[in-house]
Amino acid sequence: MRIVLIIIILIFPQGLIRLRAQVSQGELKVTCISNSGFLLTSHNHKVLIDALFSYGATSLKEITTGIVEDKPPFDSVNIFLLSHYHADHCDPQMVNLYLSKHPDLSFVASKPAISFINGVCYDFILLKKQFCELTPEVNRSVAATVKGITVKAFGLKHNAYYRNGIDMNESMLNVSFLFEMDGISIFHSGDIKTDALQGYLAYNSKWTDRIDVALLCYGLFESDEKDLDLVVSTLHPKYIVVMHVPSENIKTCEAKIENLKNTFPDIVFLKNRMESRTLTIKDI
Ligand SMILES: [Zn+2]
Secondary structure, eight states, X not given: OHHHHHHHHHHOHHHHHHHSOSSOTTEEEEEEEETTEEEEEOSSOEEEESOBOOTTOTTOHHHHHHHHTTOTTSTTOOEEEOSOOOTTTBOHHHHHHXXXXXXXXXXXXXXXXXXXXXXXXXXXXXXXXXXXXXXXXXXXXXXXXETTEEEEEEEOOOOOOEETTEEXXXXXXXXXXXXXXXXXXXXXXXXXXXXHHHHHHHHHSSOOSOOSEEEEEGGGGSSOHHHHHHHHHHHOOSEEXXXXXXXXXXXXXXXXXXXXXXXXXXXXXXXXXXXXEEEEOOOO
């Protein structure tokens, strides 16, 4: 058996590389699913966020099935985070199925999000041992440690969308997460625009947490470069990964993101599903 293994390694040396950890200490592999859905892989941890949905995204079934069935690269995920329960971030049935198939998986979400899923899937509450409920007030934060990963949840106002003078998103609690994977500090904004950051600053005077990689909604950069200035001068990220780019005008958005690199070079935009980039984080 040993001889066979040695022969296999000699013939397929890349197989040996695959046996080792794919991500080194000090690196973060960011894999795009769609919208704000990402798989994040560090040396010892895997985190999924906003990854199970079907609304507004065609041909995602193969990926979401791979997640639910624990197929690589989605095997051995430690925690699954949900920023909010809009349909382009969350399919309740998929979340219910995923958690029920993986009893060791922890689910981090706000109370409204858990209640919403439970309203659609009556037996979801039976999985409550897997829940870590973090429900911050708007412009406040709460924290917990889940599976050895420190998670801080910020209540940052969901971006507004007005119809008949009413903000259609006014009752939606958006949670932005800050979590640490092997010493790398990652921020995921959920659906916010700059007014959410300004609102947070008005309550808290300044942002105090270190951010290595900020996954930020495209809405934060929509108007002009002043938006980028506000983001960078508030959050001080080492890298920015732009997410939730509107698919209907992707070329225009892509050109705009390219332009932003003149101000902040370390901006990453993963255009295609399952496209990934490994980021090296210095000074952690
Ligand atoms: Zn939303």
